[in-house]
Amino acid sequence: MAPINSLTISVVLAFVLCAQTAFGVVDCENLNKDSCAFAVSSIGKRCVLEKHVRRSGEEAYTCRASEIEADQLKDWIETDECIEACGLDRHALGISSDSLLESRFTQMLCSSPCYNSCPNIVDLYFSLAAGEGVYLPKLCEAQGANHARREMAEIKSSGFVAPGPESGGVSFLIAPALSPF
Template sequence: MTCEQLSKEECAFAVSAWGKRCVLERYVRRSGLEAYKCTTSDIEADKLKDLIETNQCIEACGLDRDTLGISSDSLLESHFTQKLCSSQCYERCPNVVDLYFNLAAGEGVYLPKLCETQAENPRRGMAEIKSSGIVAPGPINPVGFLGAPASSPINPVEFLGSPALPPY
């Protein structure tokens, strides 16, 4: 299977026979009408090939078949992270977990730890990731204003793990 052969309804979250992730792209035709095409990205799926994500996983993980491109932005949304970290998604949809595990790792976030934090305190999990997707840094200097000890509610070390391997 090649990504370019897939319809708009099958493209997002699919993996080609060569293990490359498929992405849905929008373009404008000469007539001015918008159209969609499925293309092959440079992003490789870990140990997955020739796969079109199931509707059950799309729903369980809070995804949308009309998703354009691949982005870690959705990890900033508490509702999405709750769905992604749910047992229905996290334990049953290895393609989706692999994708978001790698997207999170690219932003310096360890997905299993994010899911653990999400389960304990959803607001805290999201507060620890800045809108850029980077883990919020703690104080560089442990001494705060006028020599008082600095305190930071954010501990980026909690989200870092080693090595960055998918959880299956």
């Protein structure tokens, strides 16, 4: 009877995947608060949850497409299993590399259940780490060898902001220091 159950599960899984492909176009603007963060739209843009406070004081949440593109991912709503395995919050606002500074988060991100099973999240934080001048696999390796503090110090001390995807680069102006007197 086990082959029948396996066959049934396979057929149901195939149907679900086909139905999602046929009907499951992910449009960030149509996602609710519980599915927005860590989703990827049908055009490959990462969705971002934003909070707005209305004049009445009521908080309103909106989901929109960011300018950050996912690498080879489209139509993706992150699973609860990956959110939990990677130590993330389903209601996280915005997209930031700040969490890479927290050793507890980095441990969870680099853990086998997250790093080996959640390609969307690993891709996102790989890009965020690269924007800070850090190579995520090296950070995870350092995490395992207890050298993560040095890697995180590099993120903290870089002092430079990575240019956005549409930026032409960073140009620095040098101004003379004026005497306070």
